[in-house]
Amino acid sequence: MDTSVWLINLAVLAAVLEADLGRRRIGWFRLGRPVLLAGGIIPLYLKSATGHGNGLTLEIIGAGTGVLAGLLAAALMRVEYDPAKRRVVSRAGAPYAALWTVVIGARLWFAYGSAHLFPEQLGRWLATEHIAVGVVTDALIFFSVGMLLSRTGALLARASRVRRTVPEAAGDRRAALVAH
Template sequence: MDISVWLVNGIVLASVLGTDLGRREVTKSRLLRPAIVAAVIVPLYVKHPATSGTGLALELGGAALGLLLGLAAAALLKVRREEATGKIHTHAGAAYAALWTGVIGARLAFSYGAQHWFTESLGRWMMTHQVTVDALTDTLVLMAITMMLGRTGAMAAKRGAVAGRAGRAHALAA
């Protein structure tokens, strides 16, 4: 594994925890930032995506797992509307931080282990299943990005639901 896995995971963890922990307003820029991060990271680090075989299956599986983990993270992200101002905020606490830190720590441990603990067995598996180092690296990068985008998409949906309920309540009161 190369430095890209370490960089992507560090950027994703810093970006997510820096913008989500505690009480934070849901703004357009907060919803756009992860898409911008993904738009920068993917072309920089996903150089040779697999187009067939086990490599492609691994990359798609990593992306799917990332999406599921992003939705799990979003389930830990509470979205509420402040009555006084009408602004919509999220609140994320220790469980949210633990999930992100645990997932990213597991990816980094795998990357480290691939180079130091189980290099030979992983190499044999990759050779047997014709998986390139690029496909393995891309899998980890895609997992990180889809986790972040899954969380953001779910947060946007929750924001819309809260805003919709507030609009209906306002209409009923009038």
């Protein structure tokens, strides 16, 4: 397996955990960074997206599974108002870190396995289903982008909901509202 695959995946894991673990402010930079990252990833790595057949189905499954994983990741974070700092924050802990670690680990295992453990089986399956090799990579990219963007969208929606319910206009700073 190419060293760049390890580096990219481990860098993504480190960046996500650094940005989200613990108590973190939800601001425009935090919400915009994944969108910019997705905008950079797609043209650099997406080479052979297909618009038909089983390849398209695999790409849709990749994107859909990524969206679901991102929503699960968002569900593992609490979103609340911090009255002391007068801002909306998120809080993520071990279950959130475990989900991202499992997802990145599974991607690394698949990359390793497709080259060293099951290349013949994967090749036969791709030939039988009439799917180009590059489409598998594209489906994994769609998964990653779907997970990143759905997590960000859910975080934005929950932060907006908390902001709307903060009774700051009435001067009640005692309320610590939690979005579930």
